[in-house]
Amino acid sequence: MKKTGAQILCESLIREGVEVIFGILGGAVLPIYDTFPQYPQLRHILVRHEQGAAHAADGYARATGKAGVCIATSGPGAANLVTGIANAYMDSSPLIAITGQVARPFIGKDAFQEADITGITLPITKHNYLVTDAAELAKTVKEAFYIAQTGRPSPVLIDIPRDVQQEEAEFVYPDKVDLPGYKFISQGHPAQIRRAAKAINEASQPVIIAGRGIVISQAYDELKELVEKAQIPLVSTLLGIASFPGNHILNLGMLGMHGTAYANMAVQDADLVIAIGMRFDDRATANTKGFAPHARIIHIDIDPAEIDKNVPADIPIVGDVKTVLKALNQEIESRDHLDWLSQLEQWRYEHPLPDPELVSGERGDELLPQYVIRQIYEATQGDAIIVTGVGQNQMWAAQHFIYTKPNSFISAGGLGTMGFELPAAMGAKVGCPEEMVWCIAGDGGFQMTIQELGTIRQENTAVKIAIINNGYLGMVRQWQELFYGRRYVDTKLWNPDFVKIAEAYDIPGIRVKHREEVVPAVDKAMDYPGPFLLDFLVEPEENVFPMVPPGESLAKTLEVPKGLASLNG
Amino acid sequence: MNSNTKHTLVALVEDKPGVLNRVASLFRRRGFNIQSLAVGSSEQPGLSRMTIVVADDSTVVEQVRKQLDKLINVVKVSDITDEDTVARELALIKVKATASTRSEIIQIVDVFRANIVDVALDSLTVEVTGDEDKVESLIKLLRGFGIKEISRTGRIALTRGA
Numbered sequence: 045m046k047k048t049g050a051q052i053l054c055e056s057l058i059r060e061g062v063e064v065i066f067g068i069l070g071g072a073v074l075p076i077y078d079t080f081p082q083y084p085q086l087r088h089i090l091v092r093h094e095q096g097a098a099h100a101a102d103g104y105a106r107a108t109g110k111a112g113v114c115i116a117t118s119g120p121g122a123a124n125l126v127t128g129i130a131n132a133y134m135d136s137s138p139l140i141a142i143t144g145q146v147a148r149p150f151i152g153k154d155a156f157q158e159a160d161i162t163g164i165t166l167p168i169t170k171h172n173y174l175v176t177d178a179a180e181l182a183k184t185v186k187e188a189f190y191i192a193q194t195g196r197p198s199p200v201l202i203d204i205p206r207d208v209q210q211e212e213a214e215f216v217y218p219d220k221v222d223l224p225g226y227k228f229i230s231q232g233h234p235a236q237i238r239r240a241a242k243a244i245n246e247a248s249q250p251v252i253i254a255g256r257g258i259v260i261s262q263a264y265d266e267l268k269e270l271v272e273k274a275q276i277p278l279v280s281t282l283l284g285i286a287s288f289p290g291n292h293i294l295n296l297g298m299l300g301m302h303g304t305a306y307a308n309m310a311v312q313d314a315d316l317v318i319a320i321g322m323r324f325d326d327r328a329t330a331n332t333k334g335f336a337p338h339a340r341i342i343h344i345d346i347d348p349a350e351i352d353k354n355v356p357a358d359i360p361i362v363g364d365v366k367t368v369l370k371a372l373n374q375e376i377e378s379r380d381h382l383d384w385l386s387q388l389e390q391w392r393y394e395h396p397l398p399d400p401e402l403v404s405g406e407r408g409d410e411l412l413p414q415y416v417i418r419q420i421y422e423a424t425q426g427d428a429i430i431v432t433g434v435g436q437n438q439m440w441a442a443q444h445f446i447y448t449k450p451n452s453f454i455s456a457g458g459l460g461t462m463g464f465e466l467p468a469a470m471g472a473k474v475g476c477p478e479e480m481v482w483c484i485a486g487d488g489g490f491q492m493t494i495q496e497l498g499t500i501r502q503e504n505t506a507v508k509i510a511i512i513n514n515g516y517l518g519m520v521r522q523w524q525e526l527f528y529g530r531r532y533v534d535t536k537l538w539n540p541d542f543v544k545i546a547e548a549y550d551i552p553g554i555r556v557k558h559r560e561e562v563v564p565a566v567d568k569a570m571d572y573p574g575p576f577l578l579d580f581l582v583e584p585e586e587n588v589f590p591m592v593p594p595g596e597s598l599a600k601t602l603e604v605p606k607g608l609a610s611l612n613g
Numbered sequence: 614m615n616s617n618t619k620h621t622l623v624a625l626v627e628d629k630p631g632v633l634n635r636v637a638s639l640f641r642r643r644g645f646n647i648q649s650l651a652v653g654s655s656e657q658p659g660l661s662r663m664t665i666v667v668a669d670d671s672t673v674v675e676q677v678r679k680q681l682d683k684l685i686n687v688v689k690v691s692d693i694t695d696e697d698t699v700a701r702e703l704a705l706i707k708v709k710a711t712a713s714t715r716s717e718i719i720q721i722v723d724v725f726r727a728n729i730v731d732v733a734l735d736s737l738t739v740e741v742t743g744d745e746d747k748v749e750s751l752i753k754l755l756r757g758f759g760i761k762e763i764s765r766t767g768r769i770a771l772t773r774g775a
């Protein structure tokens with residue numbers, strides 16, 4: 045039966061199991077929007093800025109594991125998606141971006157609201173399409189979802205000229221894709237797995253670095269089996285945080301620039317690094333020259349191009365993390381690594397993360413951000429999805445919340461996109477309405493996408509927002525303090541009263557200035573059956589420690605200066 | 614392989630709009646240095662064969678190969694540097710020629726088994742095919758007469774036999 049391009053698109057999305065689309069309309073997508081009422085199964089959420097649509101779809105994708113879909117009109121609408129697409133690309137999140145394009149006869153003529161969005165997004169998508177024939181649309185959607193969700197997940201963009209949306213074509217949804225140039229390897233090479241097992245069985249100081257690949261592949265059980273059977277301590281990357289229980293005795297926490305001192309020490313002292321579903325990002329490795337100097341490296345990843353890209357691997361295994369770990373676990377022998385583990389315990393004891401309770405106690409009435417994060421943990425007992433902003437708030441959320449639930453941490457890791465927090469939290473909540481979703485926002489980042497409060501209110505999306513309000517672009521201020529002679533050039537923010545802003549959006553909120561108000565405020569937010577905003581006025585010049593200064597290796601991890609307060613003058 | 618030798622990559626790519634752009638964009642964005650890139654249709658309908666010459670150390674070239682392989686429109690890519698290959702390049706060289714130098718140029722062209730493909734009052738256009746060394750040597754010899762223009766295709770290559 046013949047259908048219009050717009051109908052074919054909707055039918056195809058439904059075939060792919062899409063339930064929600066985030067977007068904003070405009071001339072070049074009007075034919076698509078005009079068909080939405082024919083397909084009530086597709087819920088469209090009208091955002092306030094296309095960047096919000098992309099982040100929301102990304103947050104949805106990360107929380108559910110399914111592709112998230114966003115849509116924008118041609119030109120400015122499409123261009124506004126770009127930050128969100130780049131962000132999803134860096135963190136391997138399956139995003140489908142649909143853009144309207146000017147009608148075919150106008151392409152290349154600099155027509156009104158024409159932008160070469162396939163050209164613009166070439167380096168930040170796994171693939172993209174300009175559809176020039178309605179008869180190609182169903183096949184294109186099928187391919188796009190397949191490419192976005194298999195292998196290493198990633199964004200795919202589909203650009204559809206307005207007249208293609210109106211053109212009629214026969215609708216047949218293909219049940220297979222034919223992509224001769226697209227392949228990915230799931231099974232690890234048996235010989236490599238055997239070599240890796242041998243290296244693991246022989247190691248005396250092994251350490252696992254767990255990355256987001258474990259979350260994507262849902263290899264939680266397999267990872268746990270490996271850790272426990274061979275008693276291998278584990279550190280994680282920022283995005284690998286919720287791949288392994290945070291309260292497990294063998295979990296040493298995050299490594300890297302703001303990792304725990306003992307995680308970094310473990311990596312520097314290890315004789316074997318087992319890197320799983322991670323890509324040796326510079327924030328995790330610090331200077332690669334001094335990275336894990338005594339270790340052989342096993343690198344497991346589904347993307348062959350990650351092997352030897354940043355850190356050379358002694359034993360590379362290309363494959364799906366879950367499949368590879370299943371096979372690997374068969375060949376691993378039980379070990380106890382008593383000496384190594386007791387060494388690590390000693391380091392953990394000697395070089396602890398600052399305990400937010402103790403820190404607050406020492407520092408009297410000051411409201412410390414670490415304490416706020418810890419109280420949100422206490423209130424939720426880890427049964428929540430935490431979506432963070434970028435900067436200090438992100439690092440404190442990584443360090444002081446204990447992630448006991450798989451995939452409970454969502455953050456803009458690779459691109460470090462301020463403004464991700466609010467729309468991504470909204471997307472996560474839409475995807476997982478049963479979950480408690482907390483948005484940990486920076487006062488700077490929050491104002492980059494603050495307008496999504498409108499969407500949240502319109503949809504009554506019950507996210508709980510905690511602004512870590514330090515009155516600064518805090519992380520940048522920290523760099524100025526430590527590396528630019530304390531010259532705070534343009535990092536101080538004049539902020540509005542965020543509670544009043546929330547009220548203007550008909551969202552209740554509480555401003556919190558004192559320690560003793562934290563717990564009741566968090567409880568109130570959680571009890572409220574809708575979105576709620578907490579504005580925590582925290583100590584303005586608090587710093588994130590430990591810290592590896594830029595350019596140094598993990599061996600140069602700076603710990604908390606004695607009596608935190610002294611550093612802050 | 615020692616570092617910074619020339620590597621020849623051969624890629625079979627889908628013959629679709631924008632594919633060359635995808636390849637070029639990848640090289641630019643990852644900071645890979647292409648020495649030459651030649652593309653034309655292959656024996657298979659719908660597929661083109663690209664020959665890409667990259668001068669870099671082996672780890673970088675391996676990274677180039679893997680990144681190319683990730684492009685959806687690239688069906689197959691191999692580094693044939695260490696294989697037994699036939700590699701050729703074609704160059705057109707427009708060289709100044711006067712009544713007195715003309716016959717000398719023609720002699721040199723003959724030695725190189727090259728062809729004169731255009732004759733004008735004050736120039737000759739020479740077509741030469743061969744590996745880069747041969748093309749380079751001819752150009753070097755013709756320099757003395759004054760070269761007006763050069764156009765080179767860059768290397769194309771196939772593995773031998775089979």
Ligand SMILES: Cc1ncc(C[n+]2csc(CCOP(=O)(O)OP(=O)(O)O)c2C)c(N)n1
Pocket residue numbers: 433434435436437438460461462463485486487488489490512514516517518519520
């Ligand atoms: C879109 C964007 N612009 C600029 C930066 C650079 N940057 C990194 S952290 C940071 C400060 C963030 O301030 P805020 O959101 O208040 O978080 P805080 O560090 O204070 O917790 C900035 C400006 C960025 N990461 N993203």
Ligand SMILES: [Mg+2]
Pocket residue numbers: 486487488512513514515516517518519
């Ligand atoms: Mg701030």
